[in-house]
Amino acid sequence: MNKPPRSQRKHTPKAKNQGLYTRAIKQSFIKLNPKIAIKNPVIFLVWIGTIITLLVTINPSLFGNFNDSNERLFNGLITLILFSTVLFANFAEAVAEGRGKAQADALRATKSDTIARLILPNGLIKEVNSTSLxxxxxxxxxxxxxxxxxxxxxxxxxxxxxxxxxxxxxxxxxxxxxxxxxxxxxxxxxxxxxxxxxxxxxPGKGFIDRMISLVEGAQRSKTPNEIALTVLLAVLTQVFLIVIATMPPIANYVDNPVSIAVLISLLVALIPTTIGGLLSAIGIAGMDRVSQFNVIATSGRAVEACGDINTLVLDKTGTITLGNRLAEEFIPVNGHTLAEVANIALISSLFDETPEGRSIVDLAQQLGSQADFDINTATGIEFSARTRMSGTDLDTGIEIRKGAVDAIKGFVRSRGGNVSNDLDRTYEKVSRLGGTPLAVCQGDDIYGVIYLKDIIKPGIRERFDQMRRMGIRTIMLTGDNQITASVIAQEAGVDDFIAEATPEDKIEVIRREQAEGKLVAMTGDGTNDAPALAQANVGVAMNSGTQAAKEAANMVDLDSDPTKLIDIVTIGKQLLITRGALTTFSIANDVAKYFAIIPAIFASTGIGALNIMDLSSTQSAILSALIYNALIIPALIPIALKGVKFRALTADQLLQRNILIYGLGGVIAPFIAIKVIDMMVSAAGLA
Incomplete structure (x- = not known):
């Protein structure tokens, strides 16, 4: 049976994982280089301890009179366990990095040097290499x-x-x-x-280039939260180092000298090696989860900030509603007929290429309207966020406009016309239906209202309820009038809304929230969104948006789905929850390791009465605690990479839950595991 060409063969997830783990094992040894290892102070200290215990394995009397064959074997076992601890920590980071590199390789495969047709200033075309653009x-x-x-x-x-x-x-x-x-x-x-x-x-600064650098980790820098936690771990390590350094004089005073290998074992067991070994993996995996979600973040800082967001600022159209409002109905006012309104609406939208504009033209044509003049002689008036109108100027001097009702009122009055109560009644009727009313006029005469229909996205109310349970406030921004905005806001379940919003309003609401000490996230895609995206703590630009929006934001959604901001916040919170949960678990582990090693070391002084686990011997207690300390790192790698399961709870509820599961669990689990390992070590005759 002929095999398909290599390029057509499908690689199973199992095969990919095997390749990932093989590369991660190689990287684990490469990371033993002191220049690389020193970046993680906790694991670097374990690495130094490994070297020292190796020396006392070769010469047990190097730091004291402990020269016997049993001591040599014991020191050798400690060296092996400590070395495994360092490798496991390196492996955790290498696996996380490997996942990013695999994605970078896939992206790199899409990027190739091509021939580009460069248009010269004189209009001629010259073929050049794409790298020279x-x-x-x-x-x-x-x-x-x-x-x-x-x-x-x-x-x-x-x-x-x-x-x-x-x-x-x-x-x-x-x-x-x-x-x-x-x-x-x-x-x-x-x-x-x-x-x-x-x-x-x-060259080299394009979108794919940035994606490759970020997912590969070449430009990864530690986030503020990660730096703070690293400093905390370093301080805890230094405190334990000082404590251990004071123990030899005390041990000698009570005539119970302790070997350097045992002191190093105690130090390694007490310092937060578990979270120290997993901290980088958690951060890298957080970036990877965002990129797997088809979102590119400019930094880990942006991902982490998502977890601390207090306020979500969301555009209505495309985020809360399905987008593309469509013309549903023409409603005449001031005694005009439906045909007259349809005809004026058609003319006002001839130059409007938006989906709304096209839908108005389609509806008018369905009602039999058509332009009875040469379009080439007319002038299109583009929509402006300030005027909130668009339309068409005919060569006869006739001005036809459509836009927000208030804007059309002002336009008509400026031309000497009057506004009837009929318009206001129609305006309120459409608004209370949750639609967007657009008035249409010719010069100083208002002909009617266009009913643009909005549809709320299914499930969006539940998403906002989830945000609320997490303590996140949602604010909807819309150019709609007050009545329409309130109807949509109530139906969607947002906490607040701003109607008739301008680009300046977007920046103002963000600054107001930030002035109260809150972190704000928002989405956008247009050039007029760029200032607000830059002002927000987390700005998510759509891939379909303008270059200005992409450059101003610190995240880009490749799928151009505005609601994904809600999911990004979830990923950010999961990153912080995972880091907090594993830190709690790591520190809680110290209790059991303390009760395993301290009583064993000072058994002859009476402190051995604290040996509540009834461990077999001093050497068995130390080896069991170290073995558990080493094995718990690879055991927690899946949680570090996948993240602790997210639940929509407040910060206080999450803290209580983490203390219960990872705090209490972190105290109980090692007691059981160390006892089981002690029984196995004793049965194997290793101590």
Whole structure:
């Protein structure tokens, strides 16, 4: 039977894991290099202890008169166990790094040097290597080409396959002039037509380059929380080191001298080796979980900040509602007919390329309306966040507008027209239905209201309830009027909302929350979102958004799903919960190890009465405690990589739960395990 070509063979998860673990084992030995090992002070101290116990294994009398064959075997066993502890800690970090490197290799496979069609200032096209492209260069790509660099579409319209980046097989339409469809990523493939692209990234600084560096860990720096915990562990280690250093004089005074190997064993058993060995793995795995979720974070600091978020600021459209509001109905006012409203609505939307604008044109055409003039002679008026209107100016001087009801009222009054109560009644009717009312007018006469229908995303209320249980406040921002916003906010279950919001309002609400000492997260995709994304503690830009939004944010969602911000917060909290739980467990372990080793060392002085575990001998107690200390690191690697299961609880509830499970469990588990290991060590005759 012929085997398929290597490129077509599928690798099973088991085979991939075997390769990952093989590389991790190799890295475990490479990390023994002192220049690398010193980055983890707790494990580095264990490594130094290993070297010292190796020396006293070779020469037991090196630090005292303990020269006998039994002592040599005991020292050798301690050396082996300590060496295993260091390797297990290195292995935990190497596995976490290996997962990131595997993802980086997959990304690197999508990145290749290609020939780019550079458009010269004189309009001619020159073929150059993609690595020579610089920011602001203009290039042309045609069907079948791999887009050679990140950029903004400035000409043409084409379908682009972004599956290499997002994993989504459906092609995406790209065209200039829109926030959601003008940004392209190097490494993606154009599958139809052609585009003209302005390059937005210098060589080596493109999106895929940043992704590779981040998931591979080349640019990983410790987060503030991780640094603080590392300092705490280093201080605890120093305290125990001072305590152990004072023990030899006391032991000699009571005529019970203690060997250097036993002192090192006691030190290693008491210092927080478990969390010391897993701390880096937890941080790397947190970044990896975010990247597996198709989100690229610029730093571990951003991921960690998600876990401390107090406030979520969310746009309504696309986040709380399904997005793309569609025209549902035309409602005449001021005595106009439905046909007249449909005709004016059609003309006002001829130059509106948004989904809402297209839906208005479609609905008007379904009602029989059509433009009875040459469109080329008309001028399109683009929507502005300040005017909150758009429309069409005819060559006859007639001005046709559609937009927010208040904005249209102001426009009509500025032209000398009057506003009837009929408009206000229609406005309230649509708003109370949860829809968005747009008024349409011709000059000084209001013709009617367009009912744009919003649909709340299924399950979004439950998501906000979950946030609330975690103590996170949700604020909805929308350009809708007060009534519509309140209806949507109540239906979605957000804590607060701001209606008729401008870009300045977004920044203001973020600054107000931050002034109260809160951490704020928000999503955005447009250029006008960039200032708010930069101001937020966690800013998540959509991959379909503008380059300005991506550069301002500290996370990019490759799937362009605004609701993913809620999931990112969950991942951040899980990272902090995992770190806290394993730290609690590690420190709680010291109680059992204390009761195992201290009574055994001073058994002849009467302190041995504290041997509540009834361990077989001094040597067996020490070996059992060290073996447990070593084995618990690989045992906890799956939890460090996968994370402690997240539950939507408040900080106080989580603390109580962690103390109960990982604190109390961390005290009880080692008592049982050390006793079992002691029985096995004694049965094997090792002590």
């Amino acid at each position: 610089k920011r602001d260069d203009q290039i042309k790509v045609i069907a079948g080409d791999i887009i050679p660099a990140d950029g903004e579409v400035i000409g043409g319209m084409a379908s682009v396959d972004e599956s290499a980046i997002t994993g989504e097989s459906a092609p995406v339409l790209k065209q200039p002039g829109t926030d959601i469809a003008s940004s392209v990523t190097g490494g993606t493939r154009i599958i139809s037509d052609e585009l003209v692209i302005r390059v937005t990234a210098d």
